[in-house]
Amino acid sequence: MYIHHMGLDAQVIAIGPFSNEIASSLEYGESFYASVATGATVVSNVFIAGTSAASHALATAFGVGAMELGRHRLDPSAANRALLTAEFGERDVENFECLAARGFEFFYLPNA
Numbered sequence: 601m602y603i604h605h606m607g608l609d610a611q612v613i614a615i616g617p618f619s620n621e622i623a624s625s626l627e628y629g630e631s632f633y634a635s636v637a638t639g640a641t642v643v644s645n646v647f648i649a650g651t652s653a654a655s656h657a658l659a660t661a662f663g664v665g666a667m668e669l670g671r672h673r674l675d676p677s678a679a680n681r682a683l684l685t686a687e688f689g690e691r692d693v694e695n696f697e698c699l700a701a702r703g704f705e706f707f708y709l710p711n712a
Contacts, residue, residue, distance in 0.1 A: 610655035612647040616704030625695035657687045676700035
C-alpha cells in the first residue's frame with residue numbers, strides 16, 4: 601500500500617463567549633461580529649501555521665507534539681509567549697492573550 605507523505609500544517613482555534621471587548625481579537629474583524637449577541641459562542645483561528653516548521657513550533661510553544669493526537673485541548677497558561685511571538689508576531693499573541701483572559705478554550709488542530 602502506498603502512503604503519500606505530505607507536509608504538516610496546523611492551527612490553534614479559540615472557542616468562547618462573545619463580547620464587544622474581544623471583537624477586535626477575533627479572526628474576521630469587529631464589523632463581522634456586529635450582530636452577534638453577548639455571550640454567544642464564537643470560534644476563531646488564533647494561530648495558523650502553514651508549514652511543517654511553523655506547525656512544530658506552534659505545538660512546541662504549547663508543550664504538545666505536532667502529531668500528539670489526544671492532546672488537542674491546550675493550556676493557555678503554558679504558552680511560550682516568546683516562541684509564539686517569534687513565529688506569529690506580536691498582534692496574534694496579543695489576540696490570544698485577550699481571548700485567554702476572557703475564558704476562551706484553545707485547541708490545536710494538526711493537518712498532515
